[in-house]
Amino acid sequence: MIDWIDAELQDAASKLPAYYNESRKYGRATSVMCMAVRARMLLFAASPLVNGNQRPAYANYVNNKGENVFDAQYKPEKWERAVDACRELIELAHNNGYALYKEYNADGTIDPFLSYSNMSYKEFKDGNKEILFARPFDCNYNEHNKHATPFNSSGNGGFGVNQTLVDAFFMKNGLPPILGYNTDGSPVINTASGYSETGFSTADERRKTKWIEAQGASSNNTENPVTNTGTFNMYCNREPRFYASVLFDNAYYRISNRRVEFYAGGVDNNGTQDSPENGYLVRKRVHPNVDRKNGVMPYRPGILYRLGEAYLNYAEALNEWDPTHPDILFYLNEIRERAGIPTYGSSVDEIPAPVGQDEMRKAIYRERRVELNCEFAVRFDDIRRWDKVEELLKGDVYGMNRYGRNRSDDPANTSPFYVRTKCTPRAFTWKNSWFPIHQNQIDKNPNLRQLPGWSGE
Secondary structure: OHHHHHHHHHHHHOOOOOOOOOHHHOOOOOHHHHHHHHHHHHHHHHOOOOEOOOOHHHHOOEOOOOOEOOEOOOOOHHHHHHHHHHHHHHHHHHHOOOOOOOOEOOOOOEOHHHHHHHOOOOOHHHOOOOEEEEEOOOOOHHHHHHHHOOHHHOOOOOOOOOHHHHHHOOEOOOOOOEEEEOOOOOEEEOHHHOOOOOOEOOOOEEEOOOOOOOOOOOOOOOOEEEEOOOOEHHHOOEOHHHHHHEEEOOOEEHHHOEEOOOOOOOOOOOOOOOOOOOOEEEOOOOOOOOEHHHOEOOOOOEEEEEHHHHHHHHHHHHHHHOOOOOHHHHHHHHHHHHHOOOOEOOOOOOEOOOOHHHHHHHHHHHHHHHHOOOOOOHHHHHHHHOOOHHHHOEEEEEEOOOOOOEOOOOOOOOOEOOOOEEEEEEEOOHHHHOOOOOHHHHHHOOOOOOOOOOOOO
16 A cells, blocks of 8 residues: 555656646645655654554454555664655755745844744745645634634633643753653653743743744844743743743733733633633644634645654654664754754754664654644654554643632642643543544445454454
């Protein structure tokens, strides 16, 4: 199946242009689009879920001819194939003018806030050459906006993120704030990062950016605030992608000219599952000018594949096939540079690079989670192909205390909001790496075999 799709995509790519000059053709198939689909597919095919999986259920999963569908024997050459596909995609894209989307400050430095935020909103014709494959019109973005908009700003306020995503974002110094979790769910804090989840800021934090979502002004060409006085320290001194992706309690909400209130009794907590349950709303892919009270819904493209993902795909595959190759660090650093955090290396302004294949793998996994957060099903597909569904999608989920009525971080307080709190647990198991094949499809084609775990065994 993989071989057939691979051949079809390469054949189509050989007959299609790399892009179209006419706006009316935006969204049509291109050679770059075909190669992007191919590269992601071959990355999946090389991954642990289907490459050397030793679960008995997978080893015994056969087609109607009795042949194994998935390789129980690990084949490293599958990573080589993924490496080649990713490299060919990147070369084709670069040769045709595709590049990471960047905006710049007045002094010529990258503005990471606007670069990362507007990457989701700008079209190819407007200079967003990072887009490899997009729907010209994302038919569901109004629903996305509705559920991600705070309740008192005419939204449902229920489309949130959990605490582990908040924890995953780096500090502005490029270091991870959380190194793992204890058995009781409490975080293992990286003291070297400068992270704290006690106390509140005593002044606005200002950085070199034209991003105006934290009570800034577009006329400020030098710096703007990214957090305001009184912000919980957990959210201070974080990297730009955090502020472009997550709306947290007491953050300024420009369209409504106020700070959001997610605590119990606050105007954005209606006491239902749309409180939001974890104490956060997703900000990424919600255009900053969305104004539901006045019916303003700015356009944004439905980006399915982009060059930033291709870089990370290549780095991951290369680390599995040739872990000493310099391209791994080069493309990981391309992502971090655009994100406005220190790159890995030995220079004065860099941080030490991960040492060894395993540490590099962890670094790539973390960078993927942060860079590609809340982009369709990329994270879910990553967890599936890594065969980590039970490890990462089963058990307790944490957030802030939506029942807390006080903006306090003191567990001794009678009703604190800023404390890590268990939310609705998840019940995923290993079989959720796949959806079941619907019985009506098996009725139509008796040659199909139900996927592992879904036949009652």
